[in-house]
Amino acid sequence: MNDLLQLSSLSTAKIQHILDVAELCRQGQFVDSEKGKLVANLFFEPSTRTQYSFNTAEEKLGMKVINFNAQASSMQKGETFYDTVKTFESFGLDALVIRDREDEYYKQLLGRVQIPILNAGDGKKDHPTQSLLDLLTIRQEFGRFEGLKIAIVGDVKYSRVAHTNIEVMQRLGMQCVISGPEEYRDPQYDYINFDQAVQEMDILMLLRVQHERHEQAMSLSRQEYHEKYGLSAERVKRMKDHAIIMHPAPFNRGVEIADEVVECAKSRIFKQINNGVFVRMAVLKWAMEGR
Amino acid sequence: MNDLLQLSSLSTAKIQHILDVAELCRQGQFVDSEKGKLVANLFFEPSTRTQYSFNTAEEKLGMKVINFNAQASSMQKGETFYDTVKTFESFGLDALVIRDREDEYYKQLLGRVQIPILNAGDGKKDHPTQSLLDLLTIRQEFGRFEGLKIAIVGDVKYSRVAHTNIEVMQRLGMQCVISGPEEYRDPQYDYINFDQAVQEMDILMLLRVQHERHEQAMSLSRQEYHEKYGLSAERVKRMKDHAIIMHPAPFNRGVEIADEVVECAKSRIFKQINNGVFVRMAVLKWAMEGR
Amino acid sequence: MNDLLQLSSLSTAKIQHILDVAELCRQGQFVDSEKGKLVANLFFEPSTRTQYSFNTAEEKLGMKVINFNAQASSMQKGETFYDTVKTFESFGLDALVIRDREDEYYKQLLGRVQIPILNAGDGKKDHPTQSLLDLLTIRQEFGRFEGLKIAIVGDVKYSRVAHTNIEVMQRLGMQCVISGPEEYRDPQYDYINFDQAVQEMDILMLLRVQHERHEQAMSLSRQEYHEKYGLSAERVKRMKDHAIIMHPAPFNRGVEIADEVVECAKSRIFKQINNGVFVRMAVLKWAMEGR
Known part of the structure; x- marks a missing residue:
């Protein structure tokens, strides 16, 4: 299973490969190549670029997308971060994109959540x-x-x-x-x-x-x-x-x-934002490998 | 590029043509005719009818839809209207549907945003x-x-x-x-x-x-x-x-x-709401012409 | 038209049939079987499991999905529950999934809304x-x-x-x-x-x-x-x-x-959540019968 939690755990060869795939995405390849896969975006912190460029990348890949709105969720009734994530896993999705305020939020999920997690930012630690x-x-x-x-x-x-x-x-x-x-x-x-x-x-x-x-x-x-x-x-x-x-x-x-x-x-600056869609397509494709 | 900013800049012939297309939409034509096109709905002011009938129209046309939620976005960190719009343009989308509190918000975008903008209401000015x-x-x-x-x-x-x-x-x-x-x-x-x-x-x-x-x-x-x-x-x-x-x-x-x-x-009144879906399909089709 | 308002109005035979269909869904059947149908999720009360498992079920069935966000809607301008629901009906959708704070909210809709309503929870009454x-x-x-x-x-x-x-x-x-x-x-x-x-x-x-x-x-x-x-x-x-x-x-x-x-x-507990997706696929299929 391919999680993307910290870049430091990826080899430079793997990173170069992801960039190669992102370039192909930029050239128009891989549209609808992940058709039917289900992914949820769980943003527990405000976001525009990361959230919606993941959303755009998922749509370009033809995925089925669930966008979680924490403000109208059971977190309002006191449900925890862990239980919310576990709930989405239980839906039978193929991947979760997660941003949270807490540094290394994913440590509490390791070994307990069996689908790929793509880290969209954790506290002051990684992105x-x-x-x-x-x-x-x-x-x-x-x-x-x-x-x-x-x-x-x-x-x-x-x-x-x-x-x-x-x-x-x-x-x-x-x-x-x-x-x-x-x-x-x-x-x-x-x-x-x-x-x-x-x-x-x-x-x-x-x-x-x-x-x-x-x-x-x-x-x-x-x-x-x-x-x-x-x-x-x-x-x-x-x-x-x-x-x-x-x-x-x-x-x-x-x-x-x-x-x-x-x-x-x-x-x-706006070139970076544009590239954000393509690298997110590439990491989503990588996370879907073998699913 | 076909923006829809003010109706006053469209000829009556063009308006009648849009209404003709809307009638065809009402008769069931053009379902999934814009498959694969990407559109974002950016509502900076509350809306039910306009927002969700655009959303419905886009889904009927088979478009891939990104729905922006300003309350959970980087606007909470002080990001401006212009920079938010420019970010969505940078994602490589095919059109933006925008509502804002400010009269003629689109004037600050003219010549600076290179994809069609569909005005879903600007302040007290146009709709x-x-x-x-x-x-x-x-x-x-x-x-x-x-x-x-x-x-x-x-x-x-x-x-x-x-x-x-x-x-x-x-x-x-x-x-x-x-x-x-x-x-x-x-x-x-x-x-x-x-x-x-x-x-x-x-x-x-x-x-x-x-x-x-x-x-x-x-x-x-x-x-x-x-x-x-x-x-x-x-x-x-x-x-x-x-x-x-x-x-x-x-x-x-x-x-x-x-x-x-x-x-x-x-x-x-409810007939108007129903027609709202069809005219929005028609203007989306028009905005997509040549893309 | 098949509404799902209270389970007490369904026979045990019908309930067993819905469970049979849910089991088939769990085995991977009926993916994309409701392609092109339009459904809106109207949650007037916070929800995670019910809201997003309906959303997941709809996506698995291949439906086109409109997710209403009450906090950024015209309810902020005083629009009522009834008028909001009636608006979504007027869009020409095929079904509405509704949760509300009020017991038996659906009584005010009976005979006035002509598309199936799936009750996602009403006050202290039914679920x-x-x-x-x-x-x-x-x-x-x-x-x-x-x-x-x-x-x-x-x-x-x-x-x-x-x-x-x-x-x-x-x-x-x-x-x-x-x-x-x-x-x-x-x-x-x-x-x-x-x-x-x-x-x-x-x-x-x-x-x-x-x-x-x-x-x-x-x-x-x-x-x-x-x-x-x-x-x-x-x-x-x-x-x-x-x-x-x-x-x-x-x-x-x-x-x-x-x-x-x-x-x-x-x-x-997490098995229940997983089953929630399959029973919701089954009731959505049932609501779509004859449409």
Whole structure:
């Protein structure tokens, strides 16, 4: 059974294979190739991109889709996360896509749920399909990973995207550094001054300040954040010619990214979103193998 | 690319053509004719009829449907309307159905979103598919538009239905007047006394008092409104033999319409709802042309 | 037209037939057998099992499914239950699945809605598909109903599951008794001491304390409830060899059932949930007959 819980448990060969399948999906292959398979999307945390691009991927594959709405469910009567997941397993579905607030929520399911689980984000820990779509975008752009320099800028400490990405990117031969306010740094990663990063990196990956994961308010105002760590049009001019801008979104226009930079020539933000559908098609196909 | 933003930009010939296609849909044609096309319903304002009749129309056409739930989306993390719409475009969908609180929300999307947008209602401005279903209902009833007399009664000032309808109905040769409380009148339209309208019109189109769009409370009580401008069974008796009652719904029983009038012989209210599915099939087919 | 409103209006022969069809569904028959039929799920009360197992059943049958979200509907503008249901009928659907807070909500629809209604639970009164899945589970286990002894334990007074089950189980020849706190007893049913029930019954059916249906707080603490009426691992040891544990779920672990008992060898709780999909396929097929 093929679960996708953490990217760190997939070999780089397997990851490259998933990206290859995603490319074929982008070229229009595999439409309706999983016809009749049943999948449920269980999002216990708000989501737009991940939730609806999984939904789109499932529809493109021809799957039958059940979309759970926690707000109108028996969780309102006190039902737990585990019992809710177990209920969906009992329906006889072929896979579950799950996002939850809790780090490593899947540990309580291991050995107890007998259908594939695709992790759509767990707390501050992992977000494997986000990393896969980031990798696909980078591979499309540069044709390789080896030697590329990326700075991940901003709320690294609370970001599952950052943690998942740095682990896999280093394995693929990329050089990863972090930047941004001291309060959001994670001491296990190398730090770079933001303006130096702007000039030297192949990829600037900006992160949103995730107020909903913090216990304390940010010490900087939005304006101060933007001045110190925001990617302004002026800073974009100082980036290398071939360098690109990425962001997992949602973004705060005027905070970590200037309004006019979101759709500028160097931005791959909406390209990333587009790739999200294809990598999710690829991981769904992989999860369905042998079913 | 065929957007449907305002009915005022469609010629009467095009409108008649859409109504013709809608009639064919009503006769059972075009089921599964848009198989494999992907569409998302983005409702940023509550809706029953418009939302779920679009959903029904899409299912009848065999489309793959993504239903967005704003309450469990990244809008909870501050993501904007524009970025949400742009995200769904980036998924590679074939069309977006959008309702929003803001008048002319689509202006910020023009030239920036490259897939068809079907306007399912924008603020107090337009509601093109509602007008199309009203027109289909009238054409079925009378076989023509030219010379028909309609009074639109009630909260005209804040009603996108009224504005869209009066513009297109006048173009089609109908005589449109308004009635109802002074506070909701729009001075650009001709006014008629309500009891005179009851006796003289071919069509009485009642509107709901839309408390959610008003800054101030209505000066009349529900009871007073009903006495002065409500369609009671007694008033129905004074309508012309062939005259009909319409209402875009939801309606307030006992305010603008008496409980027993909702399903009376002259009422076309549920017929309108039924026609809503067919006109939405027709506009979806039109939006898909050339894709 | 085949409505499913109360199980009490179905003959035992018809019930056995529905269970036969459900068994065939479990064996993989009837997938996509209702292709093209349109159904809407209207849940006006939170639900996980019933709502999503209906949804799964509909998808397995190949139906086109409309899922209503009351929280983002015109009910927010004051639209009534009746008018909402009537709206969905007007879309031209083939069936409606409805749950509502009100006992016998369907009485106001009788003769006024012309498409099949499948009752997914009405207030404290009925829950026919829950009883059908309970019956299917019992029949799979014991091969018969005649003579089996069941105790329904807990919040009987406010439980639609209890009322529906006792009526049909007695008709099928089962011996039904109730147990649990005095405040939740229904005097029309025979009472048994809980520890006696544990030792003598073929089936122990536990119920959740439904705080949301009570006007007053329970007089027992959770701990007290568990000591007096909770099924602990120790009590399970005193059950008959062949006896089984059932629960309609959601359950309160540590109140009416001990955590470790939920998935123990005697528990059929997740089996019941699995059977829920098959009985719902069967009743949907029955509702579609002749359409």
